[in-house]
Amino acid sequence: MDLVTVRWFLRVAETGNVTRAAEELRISQPGLSRAIARLERDLRAPLFDREGRTLRLNAYGAIFREHAEHLVATEDAARQALAQAADPEHGEVGLAFLHTQGTVLVPELLRAYRAEHPWVDFRLMQGSAERIEEQVVQGHADMAITSPRPEGLAWHLLTTERLRLAVPAGHRLAVTGAREQGEVSLTEVADEPFIVLRHGYGLRSIIENLFREAGIRPKIAFEGEETSTLRGLVAAGLGVAVVPPGDAVAGVAEREIAGARRRIGLVWVADRTRPPAVENFRHFVLAHAAE
Secondary structure, three states, X not given: OOHHHHHHHHHHHHHOOHHHHHHHHOOOHHHHHHHHHHHHHHXXXXXXXXXXXXXXXXXXXXXXXXXXHHHHHHHHHHHHHHHHHOOOOOOEEEEEEEHHHOOOHHHHHHHHHHHHOOOOXXXXXXXOHHHHHHHHHOOOOOEEEEOOOOOOOEXXXXXXXXXXXXXXXXXXXXXXXXXXXXXXXXHHHOOOEEEEEOOOXXXXXXXXXXXXXXXXXXXXXXXXXXXXXXXXXXXXXXXXXXXXXXXXXXOEEEEEEXXXXXXXXXXXXXXXXXOXXXXXXXXXXXXXXXX
């Protein structure tokens, strides 16, 4: 049984006449009769009662018509979905990104892209670097904005952030005047408790590299999942934290750390087929970075 024959069956059921149905389908009447006969053999049940030249659905045919209409509707929906996916103006883009990129970079990209392509839909996922990398590899996301650069995925640098040391407002490094604008070194707070992100977050691995380079064995006071939590606990006086640029928090002072950088990039699976809408958005993001 094939869907072409199913469609022919529905036309015969509608017209009640093989000759008329064949004319509408632009096929031969004998060919249509043979196709209906094959369908009845495949289903092991007669579908029509023949009354002269008129065919009327019997009880079996009525049952099959309900399912045939569902089969045809499903195929039509599948074809429509595929056609839409092939249309760069009506497809869907799966984008995963770090929590820290959800306040500025990602909204900026989406706003600019949707201004030119308003019918493209986005399926957004947010999480740790480890998690969103899995989303891309497994195909749940088409691409991701993440850091640091993962192995095995195509990568393009989007921006570089200068990391900061967040300290309580009353901390000795939270001074006013010219020094407030200067850089600090992690060795200046080597003996203080640190509030950090949990393992699996890209920023955690970057911070651990900074600790090694500075020869520091940090005392970890707390491991969190959001940089906003880190800043909040710094404000509460529980320790200091290395954070990316972000919204100011009352009770927290921040100073840039000498030599501390975080590279933010777009990643995707290089040899995977991408629908036009996805590919268009990828090129848009890369062009945005170049600007």
